[in-house]
Amino acid sequence: MNNGQNRRPEAAPARSKRKRGRSLKYVRRRDGLNAGYIIFAAVIVLILAVSLFFIFRGKAAGPSAPEQTGSETAEQTLPETEARRETFIEVPTADVAAGDLILVNYDHAYVFPEKDDLVNVYENKTDDFKVAYSYYMMDRHVLDVLISLTRELSETTGEDDLTVNSAYRSLEEQRQIYDEYTETWGEETAKLYVADPGYSEHHTGLAADLTLVRDDGTALPILQSAAYDEIIRLLRDNGFILRYPEGKKEVTRIETEPWHFRYVGLPHSLIIEKTGLCFEEYIAFLKNFTPDGNVLFLSTGGRLSSVPFEEAGSSGGGCAIYRAAAGTGDVTKIPVPDGADEPSVSGDNDGGFIVTVNFGASPARVTGVGDDVSAIIKTIAPSD
Ligand SMILES: [Zn+2]
Incomplete structure (x- = not known):
């Protein structure tokens, strides 16, 4: 914390693995x-x-x-x-409510951990971005990613007014905001923008509301930045998604919020953008990929397809994603395909664990979606 201003974090991690604090502990072993x-x-x-x-x-x-x-x-x-299937990882079943891919919404409450990994944003900030209030906290790993991407943004476009306008919120803070909105706008309108206390993504420390604040104090939406496209690209390429996109209000039950970004890690942010699924839909989509069937496979060339679990390791370089249901005991045992690098595991806060494993290099983009995957997407989010 003492050298926060000079902090030059390593390049954004290639995937959603979280090593500290609330990161998931697992044991990998042969059976x-x-x-x-x-x-x-x-x-x-x-x-x-x-x-x-x-x-x-x-x-x-x-x-x-x-x-x-x-x-x-x-x-x-x-x-x-x-x-x-000789390789398994073992994960504490309680961690189903922890990790970068947890779903927190109107019917998925956030499970506050005993020990979180939040850091003060202002104390760690650089000249490449701003913070609305000095008390804001954020997940340590997510702040590192934000610091890294705003440095790139500032260096390549000169835009250094990107401002964190809300980050972590405690239960009490969410209650205050909810009450204020309800008092001012009435409960019906308040509910379209502010989640019930306990059900806000801001509890996770993985979300940030982003605006622009110019040096004269003028506040603007990020859409007003000449570097808007680059802001969106950098956020997406570093693991963030626009959490409440246009046209998904029926699913998210939150009005379109062009300022609210949520960290989900790579390559999930890339896939979500390419498939046009909102996060609720993405979590439902991943339930189609299990150790007993097919995995979602993103090749190093960027092609998204459905591949049998057993063949994931022989499908060329790329990344496999699948979901394993949480077990009933204290520990959940999850199979890992042969030949995989160290897996990254996150709970989905919906009864399962999402496993992301690379085979060689991690894909940096999504160029195409196979017909097999498109067919599954149509069952989740039929386009009309
Ligand atoms: Zn927000």
Whole structure:
């Protein structure tokens, strides 16, 4: 905190992994099936060798009966699918309510953690952006990303008036804002802009309202900036989404808010933008991708397709995304495709965990959406 002004955070992380504070703790391990599989294979080879030995000797007697029985028993206790899924991660089931991809809205309350990872925005700010109030707090990792992208914005466009106009809100702050709006505008209108206390995205520390405040104090919407396109591009390319976009009020139950951005991490922000889904729809969309079926695969070339879980590792470089339902015990065990880099896991606050795994380089864009994925999108958000 003492050298906050000079802080030069590393480049924006390539994906939504969060290492500190509320980041999800998981254990990655092999299940011992690998060793079992090798022994099984060795037994088969031995049987084959013995068989060939007898065959070549021209003996009528084949392999002895007990050996055959033995091999059948081994097949029954080690089904093929089990043998292939040898890598799992273990996540505390309670973390279903934590992470960059949690859904917080009118019917998904935010679960306040015992220990959060919030930092003061003003104390850490640079000359590349502004903050409306000095008490604002934000998730540490998200602030790092914001610092990094506003530096790029300022260097490439000269726009350094981007202003954080709201960030983290405690339950009490949300109640005050809600009460003020209700008093001024009536409850019906207030509800279109201000979430009920406990149900606001601002509780997460992952959201920020962004405006422009010029040096003379004039406040403007970001749309008024000559660098507007670049602001939107930088936010999206660094993991932020416009959370309440036009045309989605029926789903989000919040009026269009061109100022409210939410951090979801990469490559989710890229996919959300390309598919035109709002966050509620995206979380519903991801339920189509599970360890028992297909994963959503984003190739390094940027193509989005649906690929069988078992084949994710052999589909060329890229990123696989899928959802695993939370278990009933204290720990949820989630399969990971073979050949994946370190997975990133987030709860969805809707009964599941979203796993994002890279195979080699992380894709930097989404260039096309396959017909298979388009068909699923149409079931979630039919276009008319
Ligand atoms: Zn907001």
